[in-house]
């Protein structure tokens with residue numbers, strides 16, 4: 012594995028962030044409550060002010076008030092706000108990508124991809140604003156019509172994770188606004204600058220199309236803000252993206268007040284590689300899914316389940332590909348693996364590797380730390396491949412770092428059983444040229460995940476399909492397809508135009 016020789020200085024990164032923010036129209040709110048940092052050097056960029064309980068209360072009251080008007084604004088008119096947001100995202104694509112790279116450490120191409128995803132969901136939501144539809148259902152009574160109508164839900168509280176610091180907000184916000192909801196966003200405390208930029212652009216869009224500012228609010232700070240949103244009955248839907256630990260706390264609390272939640276939590280994604288697989292394609296797909304984003308996607312490939320007959324060949328090709336991975340400065344066009352978000356994440360990775368070895372695992376490639384002298388407070392790591400004989404405790408957990416466990420199988424039934432034998436259920440894939448195998452993997456007795464792919468890795472979903480997972484991944488669906496229904500409330504209507512009262516099930520009364 013190669014390493015970039017130099018890293019930008021923290022002063023360079025601070026100046027670059029300030030310039031991007033300035034072009035977007037954000038003046039950084041200085042404070043001492045917490046810091047915006049960069050994983051590129053591990054250093055602090057700016058001191059920031061956090062929202063307190065009174066700010067959260069004010070944001071809830073304002074967005075609730077704004078909802079009362081927004082819900083009756085015609086949906087295509089609501090779409091105009093989202094269209095304008097999409098235009099502004101296009102105009103500032105490069106600046107937004109800079110902020111994502113500076114705060115989340117994504118390589119340039121992936122940071123630009125994240126902004127493109129935001130633009131795509133805006134396009135989708137603009138179309139949606141003219142297609143919110145319900146069904147008409149056959150009534151059992153003559154002269155009656157049964158219909159289903161969909162209404163705006165209320166204020167949506169969006170709690171988001173560091174690793175998709177902007178796209179997750181846009182998936183929720185573009186769709187929620189088109190659906191007639193207002194939005195409060197509590198981003199990760201690790202990515203405040205990109206949040207300020209997105210918030211500013213939505214403000215600008217609202218001003219440009221003449222929509223009240225209070226259709227959305229941003230609250231910077233720690234989980235206490237999230238907890239306030241979770242417990243407040245005025246927040247109709249809590250859409251929370253993050254670890255399963257967070258979801259375990261948020262889900263029951265929202266349910267206790269009969270609120271709705273949409274939980275997008277951790278994954279432990281696997282790919283099955285069958286003997287008929289095109290290995291060139293498989294190697295490319297596996298390396299991107301396992302080592303891309305430094306293993307910090309919820310859909311990162313964490314387990315490889317390979318047919319015994321091709322295991323040695325595939326492992327040799329993967330270790331060769333891993334040996335060439337350029338690690339280092341995410342702004343350098345040649346880099347493919349940027350930093351982990353914090354040194355705490357590095358500790359988590361090293362702990363997982365120690366446990367994996369104690370549980371019988373053998374490291375086949377990578378696992379070392381890089382650039383520790385140049386940036387001691389940053390966490391650059393070599394993506395690692397670990398051979399395991401069984402799915403031990405550590406293999407069944409999500410370690411948010413580029414650790415790929417390799418297992419072997421003899422029959423497809425065994426591969427599918429191994430695949431499904433983890434608590435999480437987000438993304439999955441099979442590499443095969445055998446159609447029967449592919450169809451079986453996608454069938455009810457195949458993958459138990461919310462996403463199941465063929466001849467492509469586990470990560471990198473398009474916005475057109477609904478995104479989400481099963482089991483401990485939380486069960487939510489966001490983004491495309493009919494995920495919009497989570498942001499609206501249905502009403503069933505019975506309309507009697509017969510001129511006489513007929514009761515259902517032939518009941519007679521009076």
Ligand code: NAD
Pocket residue numbers: 170171172173174175197198199200232233234236237238241252253254255256257260261274275276277278308309310409411437480484
């Ligand atoms: P995290 O759980 O530490 O934090 C996520 C967000 O939840 C933050 O904004 C945090 O402040 C907030 N939070 C934490 N505890 C809370 C509580 N008790 N009440 C209210 N809010 C609370 O996650 P992270 O480290 O930022 O992100 C990485 C995790 O997110 C990984 O597990 C990854 O798989 C997951 N993730 C899932 C998806 C998905 O769509 N399934 C997408 C991205 C990330």
